[in-house]
Amino acid sequence: MPPGQQTFTKEGLIGKLAEIEAMGFIPNARHGNHGGVGNTLEDLLGIEENNLPIPNAAEWELKTHRKGSASLVTLFHSEPSPRAVRFVPRVLLPLYGWPHQQAGAKYPATERSFRQTISGAGPSDRGFKVVVDRDARKVLISFDPLSVDSRHHLWLAQVKERAGLAELDPQPYWGFDDLAHDAGSKLHNSFFVEAEVKRETGRELYHYSRATMLSAFSLDRLLAGIESGVVYVDFDARSGHNHGTKFRVRSDALPMLYEQNKRLF
């Protein structure tokens, strides 16, 4: 915990969130940053922004979401194993990527992209899916060239040239124990805060009007969510910036990943 970092007990955080709710609409404190709704709440709580895989506030993690938004909630980041392969920058982006939409405009003409939001429910239109292998105790990424939609036939021909049309070998994976550590160390207990958003003369304002307390994150529930299709693995790289590989969940399913949840307001 860095010096000066605000810390809260559970009761203290509940009280502070109630005070913030009573403040009504509050201007975005981070202009131009898509994370404004979360950053603004962190500022109100006096929590310093941090990128370490530790909870934001003592043992309590904060999750913020815009009401009415279909955006997925990011649970945690973790690059797949074996790490030495460096799958995203060395395999997925160069061999399975495609020209970025803004290549030659916002970015260099050679800019490539590999963005995939995939689950265990079925393959994406580029043939990627997530598999929960309970025998091997691994979550792994699978590529099936037969599942690629015809609209990507040019891309598939390039994949054939660069990598061949077969299953990934080796397949990227996360061991159950690694996932339990990544998730458990960060998400064991969480507050899920939802904000109404309004725009006013070009700026955004947030009303943090709903909060749920989530206790005891469950790896079994995460794995079941992957299989049912409410939890996703999200690859998120372009040539100039790998935003990292994320585990994400549909916001309405977030509470189901915890053993207990309690609506605060």
Next chain:
DNA sequence: GGTACCTGGAC
């Protein structure tokens, strides 16, 4: 300066 995290989007 590259990698791996953080916070989140629009169409």
Next chain:
DNA sequence: GGTCCAGGTAC
């Protein structure tokens, strides 16, 4: 609802 995408920082 799936596809594709964003600005930041720690080390």
